[in-house]
Amino acid sequence: MAGDPAVKSATVPGSYPTPAAPPLKARTRRLAGVALAAVAVFAVASPSVARPPRPPASVEISPGACGTVWPHPRPGTQVFVLHNTSATATEARLVDRAGAVHAEAEALAPGTHRALRARLGPGAYAFVCLPEDADAVTGPTVRISGPARGSGGGPAAVPVTNEDLVPAALDYQRWVGERMDTLVTSTDALRAAVERGDRAAARAAWLPAHLAYERLGGAYGAFGEAGRAVDGTAAGLPGGVRDPGFTGFHRVEQGLWHGERGPAPRRAARRLATDVRALRDTWERTRMDPAELGLRAHEILEDTLEHELTGRTDHGSGTNLATARANLDGTRAVLDRLRPLLRGRYPDLAGLDRHLNRAAALLDRQGPRPGHPRWTPLARLTRADRERVDAAVADLVERLAPVAALCEPRRAP
Template sequence: MRTPRPLPAAIAVVAVAAVAAVAVWRPWEGSADAAGGPPQITVSRSQCGQGWTDAKAGRQTFTLRNTGDAAAEVDLVEVGTDKVYGEVEGLGPNTSAPMDVQLGAGRYAFRCLIEDTDPITGPSVTLTGEAKSGPAAVAVTKNDMLPLVKQYEAAVASGVADLAARTDKLKADVDGGDLDAARADWLPAHLAYNSLGAAYDAFGDFADKIDGADGFHPLEKGLWHNASAGDLKPIADGLADAVHGLQADLPDEQVDPNDLGLRAHEIMENALQFELTGENDQGSGTTLNTALANLDGTARVLAILDPVLKPRYPDLPQVRKWEDRVRALLTAHQNTLVTQLDQSTREQLNGAVGELLEKLAPVAAICEVRRSS
């Protein structure tokens, strides 16, 4: 429901999806040092995964060299389990990129995913030794994610219907000149929107019309700074119109399966940046309430992703632990201005959200759809 942000040209990512770290490299020109540098692995339609010599277990770096004429993605997989131990994306023709991995004893192979070509698996290599394997994740397929996307879309549609009812009530308050009622109804409507998890332009142009420069925020400012009903009427009317426009547009929108994993982290990232700092407060003093609604949105996404995450992410219980900790802190301080929190509470809250974000960081990598056949 957002326009995907394009990856920068030729980004190389080694996905360590089972722990809270994702390392990023950019491809570089050149080749491995022939006198003992990293093994140079060929990436092409005719020679996928060639060049792995002196195979051994442990920490090691490969140089992936695309000798073909099309961009490629390269995975290092365990033969038999299909676990992905390393990944490089956007490797352009005649470019190279390093892949750093930790491998235990077992059989491995490079898989080349080249544009307009079925996946190609190179020769398998057997490693021996006592070293333990590093993080890995079983590849998630589009078939794994599509039912979850449908659940998410249904949840969003239900949430937008509730939002429409609440913004209609808010509009009626303002149109009728009852600003006390409007102040009482503003927060439930605003929380209904923020619990949808509308992070990073999830709703396109509707996001600004509802909760950006237009919509809820100028309405909040006017309601808590003595604006007249006449001045607020066009804002409330525009807000309601935008919500109904979003509702009408939803059936025509499609969620990219990869966006669902991103959403889990980005919702709370937004909360940290805009709500826990008080930046978004326009007078109501309710940014901590909004952060709690953002946490609800995160929890909804995680619940939907649970079938994919549970068998792939050992730290998922830690996500639940820190989610509960953040929820307890935000619940205890609802309706409190951020600036009125004492230093100890602010440190506890910021620390808990930071830990939660760290545990959420691998979710996008784990849930990324990968071609394997």
């Protein structure tokens, strides 16, 4: 699958190694920070307009209070200095009348200051403070009037809560469950071809089975150890491809494309079929964390860029581009469940769809066609084609970062 970070080595285009991926929660916080600041989904920092600087407004957070009316409210960039005088860590948000967040500060520790910048247009705004283990407190409303300067107010979005994500996560789980039988059937066909010693048939059966698994990209974190057994590579194993811990699709791939003989290929194929059946049989009892669904939409292609488009997961079949194409399908499956939440929050959802279509078309050109019955191996791409594919997927990774940030659940006021 497009990269379980605990299994597949982390690389970037050009085969430059990068450090191992941090734990999931750390990645979520990092991703949210990057998206919120750089993409400005919630404007933690906004570019200033060409006006004389004004002194920052002080917002004091104390038990039962969340700031006062700040001086000189006017359209444009406003800088606030938050000061938490309470005894508990606090989250602070600057919201408008509709509840859309224009700027936020998380985990503001007791006794600390933090600067916050937002670009505001005409309207009514208030700070909302959410102290740990206490009710939210809303500060006074400040009204900004007059014509908007420059581009007016900065980007803002109504926060998503965990409850908002539950229906999407349940629908996605059902979608995965409906595809488990196909995965089992195709893996059984692969096992049968290996057991009867028909290498050509086994090679032909390997890719459909593997892609059936790869299209379930958003679920890989929920599969846990079972997923690693099904789709792990030899990267990081002491014995490499001969390590007993090397199992799954890539273990079978290694044998099929490197002329392995004897009982080992049959054992590997049987083990894979058994593990896939176990995955299906336990899926009904598995519960995905709704908070991770938006992150998956980003991570599937982030891992595709790092793992598939560098060829580091290729154990002989040369089908990395086919896997990348399946990962696009997996990304769409997650996005389709998140669309009701993204409408009105992600301003260029149609543009994201266009770029997904563009990347799919680029990859489809390397797929089976008259005169070319197989997927083009990554190593045989022309430099221009490889650059186009890398650029298209990298662009999608950037465009999907705000999806992860927008769908990171926030506490309801």
